[in-house]
Amino acid sequence: MKLRKTKTIEAYIPTASMADIAFLLIVFFMITTVFQVDKTVLTLPASVVRSEVVKGSAFVVVTEDGYIKVSDGKEDTHPIDASDVLSFAVDLMSKDPEHHVVLKVDKRVKWHVVDKILEQLEQARVKNLQFLTELKTKEQ
Structure with missing residues (x-):
């Protein structure tokens, strides 16, 4: 009886779908990344109640020095x-x-500056206005 020599199959890793997997990972991370519109560091006033900021809200930021910065919620x-x-x-x-507007003011800003901004927002008929504050803890 004569035995035939069998072919050995070499092991390999299929890499044809690697580009698809890399593309899907890039898309996943782009979609799940959270962008911050405003990165201004301020000392916020404390309050007992704090509500969450609606995604895409416009920002009006007033720093301690009285500088004013704004964002429509899409750009910095x-x-x-x-x-x-x-x-x-x-x-x-x-x-x-119906666009939401968040007023982010440093707690050391003089009230007359905030009042002027509030008057301007009222003249523009802003309906959904929210103050950004720190949550007051029981120890404070």
């Missing part, structure tokens, strides 16, 4: 003059009258 904050808050808010409300 950029500095503006105090008199331009009204035009920013009117433009924002003309696009979406």
